[in-house]
Amino acid sequence: MSSSQTAQAAVVREIGKPWVIEEVEIAAPRADEILVRMAGTGICHTDTSCKDGHFPVALPIVLGHEGAGVVEAVGSEVSRVRVGDHVVLSFDSCGHCRNCKAHHPSYCFDFYPRNVSGTRLDGSHTLSGAGGELKAAFFSQSSFATLALAREANTVVIDKDLPLEIMGPLGCGIQTGAGAAINALRLKQGDSLAVFGGGAVGLSALLGARAVDAGTVIVVEPNAGRRALALELGASHVIDPKASEDVLGQIRALCGGVNYALDTTGIPGVIAVAVEALLPDGMCGLLGVPPPEATVPANMMSMLVRGVGVKYIVEGDADPQEFIPRMAAWYRAGKFPFDRLIRKFPFAQINEAAQASLRGEVVKPVLVF
Ligand SMILES: [Zn+2]
Ligand SMILES: [Zn+2]
Known part of the structure; x- marks a missing residue:
């Protein structure tokens, strides 16, 4: 996998305006990256806050940070995740700072540049669209898109018998x-x-x-x-x-x-x-x-x-690699019915889904692809 691909993504070009689904180009995965075809992604309050200007981010941007999907390609240095795996995407962390080493990655000293800067850590862009480069790499995923680029640190492999479409919110809101x-x-x-x-x-x-x-x-x-x-x-x-x-x-x-x-x-x-x-x-x-x-x-x-x-x-002080499988196991055992919080919407209805949540009619909207 060495060339970019076309995807559909929900883009924010202006604060406070609705999401617009556009055709974008997504970069091929680098050596440490994973390309995921989205099955479903939750809408978290942080996404709506960023879109409406309550939390500052650079524009135009593709948000979304509760993605779940199937791995389509992996870079040469990726060892734990394989093509075809079902994965939940969570927040990114460096893996080697004091807090990451102590299994508290949500307090990673690099949390903000890795999750909300809108680019990879080196400043490069992962998405481009009409009019040029887009801010993306949101929580190292930008999952409001049919394809997302993640890193091994924020990619959690889950069992294939779990309902993949609704598993994404375990990566942020439910984990939090x-x-x-x-x-x-x-x-x-x-x-x-x-x-x-x-x-x-x-x-x-x-x-x-x-x-x-x-x-x-x-x-x-x-x-x-x-x-x-x-x-x-x-x-x-x-x-x-x-x-x-x-x-x-x-x-x-x-x-x-x-x-x-x-x-x-x-x-x-x-x-x-x-x-x-x-x-x-x-x-x-x-x-x-x-x-x-x-x-x-x-x-x-x-x-x-x-x-x-x-x-x-922050993020429930969770180590996603450990805590997401734990929540999934509780769900399977009937002890953690998080599906009761969820209502599914087609990806095209992203604005309606977010509005329904803001009005209090839906607890956790999940966009399905
Ligand atoms: Zn760290
Ligand atoms: Zn969130």
Whole structure:
């Protein structure tokens, strides 16, 4: 495989405008790269944030970072992945910095240049279209396209009997929520957890908590349909923050407080409640995108007397090569029904799918090819 190929890709040329599906040229895989024919790709909140200008990226760009597909070609240095393998694509990491060596690749010192710069690490482009080069290599994949170029580090081989079309979100959103509960907070059997925000990430945290037999899990979410789904997926209690003046009081009334909290909203007033709801030695994990000027809204004396902490968690502190197969095994065993969060849309309906998610009608849209 030494020449470029034609593919269809959803391109963002202007902030805030709909995706437009265009014909593009994708480079042949280099020695350390893998060409994947997409079967399905999730839409993550980060994709929509980038398209709408809440997270700065260079344009024009092809986004998409929850891809799953079949390997079509591999470079000469690729050893672990073979043509025909079914793969889930995740975030990229260097493999040799301090945190990568310690199996915490989501805190790779090279995370941003490798995942959101829009080019390969050396500045070269992987896609071109009408009018020249396109920014791509988003999370070393740019999976809003029929073909994607990935690296071995972010390519995870999965079993062929799994439903490939819907497996992509294990690479970001579902890993982010479940991993935050399991890898970062180290939730154990019987531990209590409050999840603020019942979207794809928050409900994945709930699924993760149930997979490790956590105790009380409370989901705080204004959307009635999502609260109902949370109860079906095993939440002990749900709270509608729009109907309650005192969410903190409600949590204390239910269980006295929680060992752990996860915020997926990024809203400072919500995070303040999450920190106050913690029992002694508790930890609040932050996953949501905050307003640019926000500072952590916690009373330090109140934190001191309980010995509680606050931490931002990236990509569920997951090592995708280990955690994605673990989630897949739980799914197969019926302990991790992440498919309940998903609705499929044809690739051509990318804009409708993203809108349905923003309106709260769909938890996790997946585009199928
Ligand atoms: Zn690294
Ligand atoms: Zn994501």
